[in-house]
Amino acid sequence: NAGVMQNPRHLVRRRGQEARLRCSPMKGHSHVYWYRQLPEEGLKFMVYLQKENIIDESGMPKERFSAEFPKEGPSILRIQQVVRGDSAAYFCASLQGANTEAFFGQGTRLTVV
Amino acid sequence: AQTVTQSQPEMSVQEAETVTLSCTYDTSESDYYLFWYKQPPSRQMILVIRQEAYKQQNATENRFSVNFQKAAKSFSLKISDSQLGDAAMYFCASTRMGSARQLTFGSGTQLTVLP
Numbered sequence: 001n002a003g004v005m006q007n008p009r010h011l012v013r014r015r016g017q018e019a020r021l022r023c024s025p026m027k028g029h030s031h032v033y034w035y036r037q038l039p040e041e042g043l044k045f046m047v048y049l050q051k052e053n054i055i056d057e058s059g060m061p062k063e064r065f066s067a068e069f070p071k072e073g074p075s076i077l078r079i080q081q082v083v084r085g086d087s088a089a090y091f092c093a094s095l096q097g098a099n100t101e102a103f104f105g106q107g108t109r110l111t112v113v
Numbered sequence: 114a115q116t117v118t119q120s121q122p123e124m125s126v127q128e129a130e131t132v133t134l135s136c137t138y139d140t141s142e143s144d145y146y147l148f149w150y151k152q153p154p155s156r157q158m159i160l161v162i163r164q165e166a167y168k169q170q171n172a173t174e175n176r177f178s179v180n181f182q183k184a185a186k187s188f189s190l191k192i193s194d195s196q197l198g199d200a201a202m203y204f205c206a207s208t209r210m211g212s213a214r215q216l217t218f219g220s221g222t223q224l225t226v227l228p
Contacts, residue, residue: 041221
């Protein structure tokens with residue numbers, strides 16, 4: 001049973017480009033969380049999704065950021081028109097159910113140049 | 114809302130010795146979980162230990178144990194017989210029970226293990 005898979009591991013984008021980060025949860029997990037880790041800081045919650053539904057996006061910036069978790073395929077975190085301040089490590093975690101352990105992927109390090 | 118505070122940005126310990134990492138938290142929830150995660154240079158977030166707030170007994174996992182003081186809202190991690198592989202960033206985190214259980218993380222403590 002493969003763990004949570006995130007790709008790419010490293011992503012470099014120029015200012016103004018779009019970044020797409022992918023997260024494949026563990027098999028059987030229907031809950032996905034996205035977190036952002038700025039340098040020298042802890043992880044900050046961004047969004048919580050279940051299949052085809054956004055449950056809580058209170059941690060997402062209001063503009064340029066969006067997330068989805070379709071019925072088939074990975075969860076996608078999309079950042080449009082990236083700026084230097086978006087440079088961070090983005091982590092995905094999946095859970096089987098509400099009161100179960102969260103398993104984290106290895107993260108995607110986004111660098112905006 | 115929940116907040117988690119780690120007041121030690123860096124700690125060091127001699128190999129085979131014991132070290133304690135501090136964490137305090139604040140929450141309005143009556144039922145919640147507390148966690149310690151380890152993040153080595155690979156960046157993988159690894160769950161070290163977890164504690165249910167309703168349990169009075171401190172959680173233990175091999176060389177890792179916690180000192181959970183609910184009234185003081187304190188949740189420290191003790192690492193015994195420290196090993197070189199324990200060197201990592203350690204994050205304390207909390208979440209409420211039930212749905213929408215996003216984790217709230219502290220700012221982390223960088224642990225160095227000296228040979």
